[in-house]
Each structure stands twice: as C-alpha cells, then as structure tokens.
Amino acid sequence: MRDFRHDHSALALNTATLGHNVEGAGAGWSPERVIDACAERGIGGIVFWRRELAGRAAAIGDHARRSGVEVIGLCRTPFLVGPLAERDATAIADDFRRAIDLAAEVGAPVLTIVTGGVAAGTKGMGESLKIVAERVAQAVPWAREAGVKLALEPLHPVYGGNRSCLVTTREALDLCDGIDDEALGVAIDIYHVWWDGDLSRQISRAGRRILGFHLCDWLAETTDVLLDRGMMGDGVADIRAIRAAVEAAGYQSFCEVEIFSANTWWKRDPADVLDVMVERFRTVC
C-alpha cells in the first residue's frame, strides 16, 4: 500500500469539492484559478465537470498540463435512463458522444458514467440495467476511437430510484463482463460503496478495470443524501481498508476527492478546503 504521509502527488481534486455547481460557491473561481491553487499545493490531478469547460476545454486542459496538474477525468455522461434522463434515445446517445469528445478535448483519459434510475413504466432495476447496457455498448466504440475510457460508477442505493439503477460494484462488473471491452471499466467511490460487505471481493475481481478511485467519507448522521458528504476522517467509512483493496487489485493511480457539501465545505474558503484536503489525505487515507 502506498505511503502518502509525506507525498500527496497522487491526490486529485474533483472540482465539485469546491462547490462548482452552486451559485456563488467556490468564490467564483475560474478553472484556471482552481488549477493554479492545485499546482501551488502539489495536488497532482484534477477532474472537471462538463459545464465548467464551456467552449474552452482545450485551453483549460493545456493550462493544467503546463501547471503540472494532470486532467485525470471528466464528469460525466448524461443520465442514460430513468426519470432524470432525456426521453429521446437519440438525444441521449448524441450527448453521450459529445461528453466523450469533450473528455478527449480537455485531455481527460476517463469519462464517468452515471446511469440514471428506474425506467418509466418498469419496476426494480432489471429492465433499466438492460437499457444501460445497450446504451453503454453503443458508446464504447466511439470512446475507444477517441482514446477515452468509460468508468461505470455504481452510486449508493439511496439513488436507486432516480439517479442510478447501478448500485453495486458487482453489478458494474457484470455489466463490464457483458460488454467486454478495454475501454470500459469502473470507478470506486467510497461514499457510494463503503457499506458493501461484498466490496473487497468485487474490487479484487475488478483488477485492472478500476479506472477511478474517489475519496470522501460517510457521515454517520448524514442529513441530506445529495449534498452532505463528509471530508475524509469525519465519517465512518473504512477508507484505508478500501484503498488497500483497490491497490492490491492493481490500481496505482490518482485518489480523487469528490465532496458535495452544501452546508459545510462549500461554505468555506476554497483555499482552506484544499489545505484540509491535503492534510487529511496525508493523515487519514
């Protein structure tokens, strides 16, 4: 297991952690300012969201690389199914390809897939997972061509209804098995999977298909399942054990901090949040 106590070059920022998607949060920092703040602190990687790149993806990617910060991923595909997805399958497929193209443009090697929830007129996850498998299979050749890998991210079962019919690492790997293409893998996010008693077995099964590893924490008394994620060390997830499993499976890349936190971290000065993130990464991860 890697020792991060004196080296946080494997630490990456997902810009959501600075409140990217809340008006006025993140003190209105531009992508370039966020990159510079990461570079100053020796944070080695960054993950943007599509909306932040609006027409400037190549320039932002170049700025990051010149600053010594790797763009390691892009968030995310459109919802592929469920109540939050577009109704028109063609529109979903088009937007999926645009997301892949944008990842290539900013220089991100990985695009995260969030599946969306239960398809209208169906019950349970089964039918929705079939639709997801079809839509991902359709997009995989485009991703391969663009040099972008797709990371299926199982979300916590609390999102099962509307945001993700894919709720366990096992099912994400089953889906990968069904498509069987090197351009497709999984992302392991502690917030979403920490509770899963089957996790270490599935991480071992995943092996080299782990394309992303996300850090945060689950607050025991979480008050809002969307915007109340914890900073590493403040919750009950066994972060070290999960990281040990992920590394034993062969993952030696970045650890990406992604914290949605409307009432705590998004209210803090982004510079402070970055400082705390570095300190926690070194001490509790």
Add this chain to the structure above:
Amino acid sequence: MRDFRHDHSALALNTATLGHNVEGAGAGWSPERVIDACAERGIGGIVFWRRELAGRAAAIGDHARRSGVEVIGLCRTPFLVGPLAERDATAIADDFRRAIDLAAEVGAPVLTIVTGGVAAGTKGMGESLKIVAERVAQAVPWAREAGVKLALEPLHPVYGGNRSCLVTTREALDLCDGIDDEALGVAIDIYHVWWDGDLSRQISRAGRRILGFHLCDWLAETTDVLLDRGMMGDGVADIRAIRAAVEAAGYQSFCEVEIFSANTWWKRDPADVLDVMVERFRTVC
C-alpha cells in the same frame, strides 16, 4: 403465489403506518381503536411498537384476538450498537430482554431486531457486526424460553452510519448461520432491500428463516430517507417479484404494511389510509 385480489386476510398493519410516533398524527387513536378499525376492514394482523403498549400489553393483545386480529409482531429491540445505542452493554441486554418479555406479553410471536450503526471508534461495518452477533447470541436463549422469535431486519444502506450496520439480506443470513438457532431469522422489508441485485438468491437461501415480510414502496424522488416511504404502487420497487420470491422460499404468512410518511400518509385520516392500504394490497401487491 397467493392471489390477494379478492382476499386480504393476509394483510397486516404496522401501526407506524398511521403515524404512531408523531404528536397529533393518527388522530390520537388508541391501540384498541386501531385494532377495531383493522377488524372492520378484514385486516388480519397487526404489529405494535413498544411505546404503544405501555403497561397494557396483555389487555391490548386480548382485545386484538377477541376482535379477530392476530398480533403478529412487535417493534423492536433497542439499538444494539452505534451512535444511537446506549453506552452500557448491560443496559442494552436488559432492554433487549424487556422487549422479548413484552412481545410474549402482547402475544406477538416475533420481535424485530434493528441493529444500530457503526460502533464508536471503529470504521466500516465489520467490528459493529461482530458486536451485534454477540448481543443477539446472548438474547436468543431468553427469546426461545419466552416463545418469541427474533427477526434480524437489514435496513437500507442509507442507514448504515447510525441505525443499522446490517444492510443486506446476505449479511443477516450470515449472522443467522453463525448463531444457528431456530429462534432467529430475518425480516424482509421492501423499502430496505428492493435495490439489491442479490436479493432473490438470498431470499431463496433464507427459506423458512423468513419471519416477516414488510410492504411499502420506494419513491423514485424520495426526499427524506426516514419519513418519506411510499404506499405500495407509488414507487419503483418490484413488489410482486419480491413477494413471489418470498413465497417461493416457503413464506405463507402475513404481509405487513409499514410506511413512515410524515408529509403524505401521516397527514391523512387513518381510516382513509387503511382503506387505501387494503385497495393497494389487492391491486398492486
């Protein structure tokens, strides 16, 4: 699979559905009035919460039986571990035994176990599940002696931090295997397990150890994970498929409706709630 279209005698009410634990909800109905309302509608079973029986358990149980309503269960043990549990192990064990005694007194054959969340000073579920196993094993002889069975209820992973380190049917059965006593089994609650891709396999594994089957629904756009459960048919859970699996495993007893719903059902007239419950049971379950 049983046909409930013209027969709802297997329907049971968990009194939580009428807002038992909210000041002023349930229009202040007494346990006897709830029993009478069930009897009038041909609802065959009832499950009380401990607080409702305060000193009158035997009389309330007798009233139910005289009215033709079976008392099929009692909610619930104290939290056995985690931030909401008492600190003192002896106090927990004593209260566990009092809950068993109360179940016997009201004539309930089953007492539900809710485990509680992650133990202080630990991370992840592992240590907490060990503590739960010890505390359940301790209580089992007392339950056997009292003629009460104990039903481990896995709760939805969203409660993993504070309310239940037991979040899957698989883990509940693993725990049963470890103790191996006929007085211990599991309760399957649709709200908690609907998302689980491993569920049908685990239900089949459970077989005769299924001591309770709870109906409700998962609302796709659920707003509060504690008090926003849906009435059967209003959500995305595949209720029929889960009931089919439970019955195929050998369960032929009551289907208990347990809906915590501060903003919808607890605001309605309890008589209406019971009427809707019967209608939904006949048409969508």
